[in-house]
Amino acid sequence: MIYRKICNMRNQQDKSVKRLVHISRANVVTEMGAGKTPNFWALTLLILPGVLGGQWAVWYPEKPVCAVRGSTVIIKCTYDYPEGNVQEEMWCLNHMYCTGTEYVCHSENRSIAPQFKDRAQCLSDKQKNCTLKVKNITDTDAGEYRFRFISDKDRWTGQDGVTLIITELRVLMNSSSGNGTIREGDSVNLTCATKGCSLSQSEFIWVKDKERLQETHSTLHFNRVLCRNKGNYSCTFKGGGDQSEEFQLNIQVPSCPPDPEASNSSLIFIIVGTLLAVLVVVLVVLIYFKR
Incomplete structure (x- = not known):
């Protein structure tokens, strides 16, 4: 499954000053403090593998995920962060930040929405895996799902989310x-x-x-x-x-030849029926002569 990287800065007061380096196939964008000019060598250092040690990011499925009523759906998800230890993980439905709302699932089993109670499970381990499992899917489960995690250093919500479509x-x-x-x-x-x-x-x-x-x-x-x-x-x-x-x-043919398996089944049925009929006749004769 193809994943996309989501590194959008959230509009929350989690950090007063932030630097985001977003690298795509076509361009490099740098956001720095006011009055500072990007330095080429500093930028080169930032994008060297291993220097950053991870970014605040969530990887969702790139395409909408489909689920059929009554089935079980698994939404694959991974995430990353620069430092610290993850303390809480949670999923929410149709909420931009996953704060002040009921959850689809929560690693500490807090504030679970009634519609997801005993149906949704965070298959996460606080080790950058955020896969979600929901069973017995209903029409009300459709919508935008987002993942949020809290560490001892900061917190992050992957705001783009993933769409779940209920289909047939x-x-x-x-x-x-x-x-x-x-x-x-x-x-x-x-x-x-x-x-x-x-x-x-x-x-x-x-x-x-x-x-x-x-x-x-x-x-x-x-x-x-x-x-x-x-x-x-x-x-x-x-x-x-x-x-x-x-x-x-439909297959265009004048007529289908008999199916060998069906023919064998019919033959067995005829033989068994004949034997039962003979047995009944024998029993009737024996009963008649014993009188």
Whole structure:
């Protein structure tokens, strides 16, 4: 997952004088005290690896994170700071600074919002990992999530945050025939996905015609699709959540040959039924002659 670095100075009275060195691919911006002129060698020294020893920063997922109702979502997050020891870590929802509000989770379990009680967990260790886990997702969980931490030296909130979108799963098809008719022998992929954002889950449940398949990846691959592969497909997360609507895979053939497995099942059913009928007849005859 791609992360972006967020080093925006917060509008709080945590520090009276600050210096921020932000380095991007295209430019270097320096903020210094009034009346001072940037010195090239001083700037060079500042950007040497290891000299700063860390900056106040939070790394969130770059793209919005999607979650399906009833599922569990994990939002990856890391952070950094120049010195000191972290004492508290917390996440908030739809609040710019994560102060004076109820929390999604708190390392000291303080002021937890009722809607997140027993559902959200800070998977942090006060060692620059700030991953958040929320289970049994509901529509009210959508919004902007921000992380804040407090050390014995200062405190910091990653203000850009990460967006959580509540969405639905869909089965999407991609085939070698494009959007045309699917024929036997075509290459077909069915993917369990959402539109416009990334999923944190990696294991899925696939269902075809109400029967569970063995595949657990997000995509079903048919290198050469066969007539027996046609049917209604749906998917969901292995950890739970709403199931997608069924997707009907149609394959253009005059008629499908009998499925060997289905034929064997029918044959077994006929044999067992015949044996039971014979057994019933024998029992009736024995009872009749014993009278």
